Every structure is written in C-alpha cells, then in structure tokens.
Amino acid sequence: MRRLVLGVLLAVLPSLAAQAQSLVGALEWLPPGSLSVDALTRHPQEQLEGGERQSFYVEFGRLAFRSPDVLGGTARKAGLSCQACHANGFATTAFLIPGLSNKPGSIDVSHAFWNLRGEDGSDNPLEIPSLRGVKTKDRFGLDRRTASLRDFTRRVIVTEFSGAEPDALLLDALVAYQEKLQPTAVVYEPVSLRQDLADLTRYLDALRVPLAEEEPVLAERMTVMIRGQIGFIHERFAEDDMRGSRGLLEEWSRQLARIAQQAERSDWVQARSALAELRQAMATPPAVLAADLPRSLYEPEKLKAWLSKPVR
Ligand code: HEC
Known part of the structure; x- marks a missing residue:
C-alpha cells in the first residue's frame, strides 16, 4: 500500500530531491518501494559558498559525503551515503523506506535496521532536515541535544549508521564541506x-x-x-x-x-x-x-x- 501512496504523492509534489544512491544496493538491501524515479533523476543544485574553488578539506568532505563506505551496516550495503538523505545539502524530501518512514522525507535513525546497538525500541521517524546554513547553528538534531557539528557528524556515522570510528581528517573534511552549504533557495536540476x-x-x-x-x-x-x-x-x-x-x-x-x-x-x-x-x-x-x-x-x-x- 505504501508504494501506491508514494506513487500518488510523486505525481502531485512539485519538486523532489534525488536519492543519489546505489540502485543495485538499494534493490538488494532495502524493502520494495524504497526507490523512486523522480528522486533518482532530479536533485537540488548544490551551490557552495565560494563556488567550485574549495580547499582540499571541502573537496574530500564532498567526496566522503557521497561515499557509502563512510557509513557501516545496512546503509553501506544499500549504497546509502549522507547525500542520499541530504541531497546536495538539502533535505531529500522524497526519501522513503517502507517500515522506517511515516511519510516521504522522514526516517527512523534509531532503528536496528541501521545499527542493532542504536535501536531505541520505539517507532520514531524524524523529518530529514536540510543542512543548509548549518554553520550558523549552535545546536544540532531536532532535539537540539548536541552543541558541535563535529560531534553530531561522528554520532551520525558511528551510532546511527554503524560506521567505523572516523579519523580526525575525515571529520574535519565532513565538517568543512557542511559549513560551505550556504542557505539558498531550492532549484531543481536533472541528475x-x-x-x-x-x-x-x-x-x-x-x-x-x-x-x-x-x-x-x-x-x-x-x-x-x-x-x-x-x-x-x-x-x-x-x-x-x-x-x-x-x-x-x-x-x-x-x-x-x-x-x-x-x-x-x-x-x-x-x-x-x-x-x-x-x-x-x-x-x-x-x-x-x-x-x-x-x-x-x-x-x-x-x-x-x-x-x-x-x-x-
Ligand atoms: C537515512 C537518512 C540519513 C542519512 C544517510 C544521513 N542523515 Fe543526517 N539526518 C537525518 C535525519 C532524520 C536527521 C534528524 C535527526 C535528529 O534530529 O536526530 C538528520 C540530521 C542531521 C544533522 C543535524 C542537522 C541540524 O540542523 O540539526 C546533521 C548535521 C546531519 N544529519 C549530517 C549528516 C551527515 C554528515 C551524514 C553522513 C555521514 C548524514 N547526516 C547521513 C537523516 C540522515
């Protein structure tokens, strides 16, 4: 049924972000209905503060942001990266995994599906936030529990998505990239x-x-x-x-x-x-x-x- 509901939503929503993820990995590891055509063929334009001339940190962070092997467990096997949920730094409004999302653009990130150790025993999908303007924030997470972007990023990797402990360079790079995501209007373009x-x-x-x-x-x-x-x-x-x-x-x-x-x-x-x-x-x-x-x-x-x- 969810598949049907999603189909209808896709027809009426004016703009949808890309999932930018592995097609084959998702077919193999995610429940049916997790891939949507619109989401895989359009995404918001990236737009970084400073344009395309960036430091190595930003460029490595940009690559890592798109690399499933930064994460672990099912996310990695399914070919999901940060980019899958935060397409070009925006929220992927079409992201949906039947059973883990209650509506497109939401996902339960404290679920055994991602990390057995992170399962909190409740069905609590959260809306995926845009990371645009994250540099100016002083608290992170919908419950504002974390005061540092670096700590939050580590937590996403290790606690939410079972990734290996990130080294200092990887965290510096992911933070540097996220800090370049200036707040800007969403303009969609084809993948x-x-x-x-x-x-x-x-x-x-x-x-x-x-x-x-x-x-x-x-x-x-x-x-x-x-x-x-x-x-x-x-x-x-x-x-x-x-x-x-x-x-x-x-x-x-x-x-x-x-x-x-x-x-x-x-x-x-x-x-x-x-x-x-x-x-x-x-x-x-x-x-x-x-x-x-x-x-x-x-x-x-x-x-x-x-x-x-x-x-x-
Ligand atoms: C499967 C989807 C998914 C993936 C993959 C994912 N995120 Fe998120 N992200 C979310 C959701 C949902 C939230 C809200 C969670 C919360 O508030 O605890 C979130 C919140 C965040 C926030 C907090 C933003 C704010 O304004 O408070 C940051 C920063 C972030 N993610 C960065 C990342 C990075 C970096 C990666 C990759 C290492 C990543 N995310 C991978 C879904 C995802």
Whole structure:
C-alpha cells in the first residue's frame, strides 16, 4: 500500500530531491518501494559558498559525503551515503523506506535496521532536515541535544549508521564541506551524466593532494571512494548492449586501483603521471558514453521501466 501512496504523492509534489544512491544496493538491501524515479533523476543544485574553488578539506568532505563506505551496516550495503538523505545539502524530501518512514522525507535513525546497538525500541521517524546554513547553528538534531557539528557528524556515522570510528581528517573534511552549504533557495536540476563526470574530475583533482604529500593511506582511501562513485555511474548503463560504456568505466576504476597500488609501493612519480592521464581521459570521455546515454538509466523513462522489472 505504501508504494501506491508514494506513487500518488510523486505525481502531485512539485519538486523532489534525488536519492543519489546505489540502485543495485538499494534493490538488494532495502524493502520494495524504497526507490523512486523522480528522486533518482532530479536533485537540488548544490551551490557552495565560494563556488567550485574549495580547499582540499571541502573537496574530500564532498567526496566522503557521497561515499557509502563512510557509513557501516545496512546503509553501506544499500549504497546509502549522507547525500542520499541530504541531497546536495538539502533535505531529500522524497526519501522513503517502507517500515522506517511515516511519510516521504522522514526516517527512523534509531532503528536496528541501521545499527542493532542504536535501536531505541520505539517507532520514531524524524523529518530529514536540510543542512543548509548549518554553520550558523549552535545546536544540532531536532532535539537540539548536541552543541558541535563535529560531534553530531561522528554520532551520525558511528551510532546511527554503524560506521567505523572516523579519523580526525575525515571529520574535519565532513565538517568543512557542511559549513560551505550556504542557505539558498531550492532549484531543481536533472541528475546528469555530464555532472557526474565533472564530479569525477573534481575528485581526481583532490586525489592529487595525497599523491603530492606521498600519503599512501589517504590515497588508498580516496581511490576506494572514487571507485564507488564510478560504480554509481556504471549502474546507470545497465543494458546488455552497453558493454562498451561499462567496460570504459571499469577500466577507469582499475586505473584508480593501480594508482593506489603504485602509491603503496611508493612509486610516486608513476602514480602522479597515471592520475594526470586518467584525469585527461575523464575530461574528454569517449563517445561511447554519450551514444548510450539516451538508453541509460539517467533517462527517467528508462529508469522507470528498469525499476518495474521483476527482481533481478
Ligand atoms: C537515512 C537518512 C540519513 C542519512 C544517510 C544521513 N542523515 Fe543526517 N539526518 C537525518 C535525519 C532524520 C536527521 C534528524 C535527526 C535528529 O534530529 O536526530 C538528520 C540530521 C542531521 C544533522 C543535524 C542537522 C541540524 O540542523 O540539526 C546533521 C548535521 C546531519 N544529519 C549530517 C549528516 C551527515 C554528515 C551524514 C553522513 C555521514 C548524514 N547526516 C547521513 C537523516 C540522515
């Protein structure tokens, strides 16, 4: 029934945010009705204070905000990241998991589904807040229980979503990114391949920092996150005859894995030049992606058809 209700709501709500999450992960780990076409094909424009020129902290935080592996448990397995609920720093008003939400845009974050240790024994979905203007707040959470954005962020990761204890850099980065989310009106735009590819080049630019610093652990961590983002694009080229597009994305992912290996072996010169090459390839992506795009799951109609197929 909830699925039906959601369908009706989707038809009448004027604007809905993206869930920006793994399609395959969600199909496998979330109850039916957790994915909505509108939410996966439109999202609010990001708009950061200071535009696209940001520090490494902000850029790493931006990547981490979109990376399910910052979280643990079911969230991670389902491919959910901060971005899934707080799309581009706004509230994802269409976010809904049957059984854990009482209306779109709400979710029970103290539930055994996310973390057995966090289950509070009550059915208490909360409205997902926008994080816009979070920098100016002095209390966080709907009950205003926490005075520090850093403490709240740690709590979200560890207590709510069973993630591993975040290190200082990860917290600094997530806080730096959230503090750039200036309050602004919601302007919706389509989720697009063009923007997802532009984001990849942005992540690669950030990866230059640990390669310049010769920090293998951070380089490895970032390559894993970036490969996850490539995986999200890969999922959108789902049809059998899209092997060319998928193969290209898989190759990019393998190149990132090689860069991490080179970093681990301290082959820094090689790692840096491999990164520059990959950056160039991504900036001018081969025509195969553009050719497959009209049939890909970036297209709302194709996504709708794909989601309505019986469970794969
Ligand atoms: C499954 C949905 C979901 C995910 C994933 C999620 N959040 Fe939230 N977030 C919420 C909900 C619901 C609340 C309100 C909870 C509360 O008040 O305790 C919230 C509240 C917050 C707040 C408090 C905002 C305020 O104004 O008080 C911050 C900050 C925040 N989240 C950051 C994050 C970050 C960072 C991540 C990723 C590490 C994340 N969230 C992942 C749903 C989510």
